[in-house]
Amino acid sequence: xxxxxxxxxxxxxxxxxxxxxxxxxxxxxxxxxxxxxxxxxxxxxxxxxxxxxxxxxxxxxxxxxxxxxxxxxxxxxxxxxxxxxxxxxxxxxxxxxxxxxxxxxxxxxxxxxxxxxxxxxxxxxxxxxxxxxxxxxxxxxxxxxxxxxx
Numbered sequence: 001x002x003x004x005x006x007x008x009x010x011x012x013x014x015x016x017x018x019x020x021x022x023x024x025x026x027x028x029x030x031x032x033x034x035x036x037x038x039x040x041x042x043x044x045x046x047x048x049x050x051x052x053x054x055x056x057x058x059x060x061x062x063x064x065x066x067x068x069x070x071x072x073x074x075x076x077x078x079x080x081x082x083x084x085x086x087x088x089x090x091x092x093x094x095x096x097x098x099x100x101x102x103x104x105x106x107x108x109x110x111x112x113x114x115x116x117x118x119x120x121x122x123x124x125x126x127x128x129x130x131x132x133x134x135x136x137x138x139x140x141x142x143x144x145x146x147x148x149x150x
Contacts, residue, residue: 023147037122041114046076047085051115054091054107061094061104090114 003022004010012018034045043051053070054062068078082105085091090111096102107115129137 033127034124037124037127038118041118042088043085043090043114044081046071046073046081047090048118049073050078050081050085051090051107051111054105055112055115058107058112061106064103064105067105085111 003018003025007021007025009021012021031045034048038045038048049072050067053067057066064078064082067082068074071078082091082093086093088110090108092106092108094104094106096104
């Protein structure tokens, strides 16, 4: 569906303004879909992101600062999210005797199993982007990097 139809707005100040609104709207749209897909597994998209980061470090532990650095949502409270994952038995946390922020976190077997189960049931890319070509994604990624000046 076109942006104009989705938000019931026909005119924008410029194509740049429309693109900005379109990026924000599309981001929220994708987040909602991912949230609904993860709901049956009792994890949020931020918790899922942490589990994926920790899986990448497995079998080694990761400091909370590393997890924060790699998270997609830089504004969320990683320590609080990690604590919720610990309560669910999806991660282990080993405190540093001196600095609580320097705790080491490891994904558990239960966490790895959950990620495997989610991966078997949900193919995010296929479900979200099945009508988009590799060339389209190449162009999109170049434009997004250019916008962020990376």
